[in-house]
Amino acid sequence: MEDPIIYRAPRKNPFEFLSDPVKMSLLTQANDILHINQNPNNKLIFVYSAPKVGSTSIVSSLRIFGIDKFSVIHIHDEEMLRVLGNINGITVNEIILYNKHLGKTVYVIDVYRSPIERKISAYFEKIGAYHFNTTDDKVNNYNIQKVINRFNKLLPHLANGDHFIDKYNINIPGQFDYNTKYLLVHENGIQYIKLRLKDTAFWNNILTNIFGTRICIVKDYESTNKTIKDLYLTFKSAYRIPRNLLDQIMSCKYLKYFYSPTEKQDYYNQWVNLSTTSFVSYNQEQYQLYEELTIENSHIDYIQNNHYMDEGCGCKACDIKRGSIANKVMRGIPLSNIDQVKHEEAKGQLIAKRVNQVNRINKLNIALQNLPQPKKGKNFKQDMSNIVRGKARF
DSSP states (O other): OOOOOOBOOOSSOTTGGGGOHHHHHHHHHHHHHTTOTTOOOSEEEEEEOOSSSSHHHHHHHHHHHHTTTOEEEEEOOHHHHHHHHOOOSOOHHHHHHHHHHTTOEEEEEEEEOOHHHHHHHHHHHTIIIIISSSOHHHHTTSOHHHHHHHHHHHGGGSSOOOHHHHTSOSOBOSSOOTTTTOEEEEETTEEEEEEEGGGHHHHHHHHHHHHTSOOOOOOOOOGGGSTTHHHHHHHHHHOOEEHHHHHHHHTOHHHHHHSOHHHHHHHHHHHHTTEESOOOOOOHHHHHHHHHHHHHHOOSOOOOSSOOSBOOOOSHHHHHHHHHHHHHHHTTOOOOTTOOBOHHHHHHHHHHHHHHHHHHHHHHHHHHHTSOOOOOOOOHHHHHHHHHTTSOOO
């Protein structure tokens, strides 16, 4: 049996930055930009993970089923903070610790995804704009062997590392809990949660138990729903991993930690049956040159559309749409492209629904007014009164 791997966090005061007035000012601004200060919920969930591990599904699920109970912030790294929020000079960990310092209940979630699948997904995420300097609809028609060859050259350098182990700066247990299928580490007053994408079927129960409210997982933003879906499906069907690259991956320390020996052997057996002859990939120097040239040549801005099924808006229109989606998920009804909580769309749908209701009421009123009026029957009481008063005769 392999020796357990234990990761120790650096021995220093994690809240040291609190004595830096410049950082404190930047952190207050960051909370404003991330809409944390404006949210009444005292419970924060940071989904702080690498891209392409299934994190957007968790974000959308937590928002759909618990937006009235907690706020969800999704961050990949400091570069994401800089590009999307113009947040500089502070780290993601400092934002997390700062909010704990403010008295908030803080959770941090990360997901481990099996390495080959994660690398494929990361490759296809920017295959057009980045790797081939063209649009996705054009690369969708490329020869599959050309696409596979480029992937194999890049494979050792794509989607490496693990946030839970590399970035959280916390003490990690000796091994992953293969029975419960998650880790929950309490450190610095924060609860750090580690899941595995292979255990998605168990996430409903895991997250429901941790957060004390029913959470059902919804799927969103899959490569099979995007422009390059045909190429992606063809690639998955045709791809055979070079044996030498498979052997390199099997020695990955993260795979050894998050997969039990039996799971690791099963994973190897799965891919060795889909392996082929050796291949010479780019070395580190060649890959760095590839990145430099790719960035220089790229003329297409890469922007993710429809990234979340739920963008997190708390207005009435979004809450109504969110309730409808949650109801479908709990009843097992498949979701479609229109089942997304996006403010402008939800607002337009609610307005259209109310206009339709008003129109139906108006049509009903007009129809009632046009109906023939019923003949009045005899009023016996009035007739008798008239007779007694001499105003009528038999």
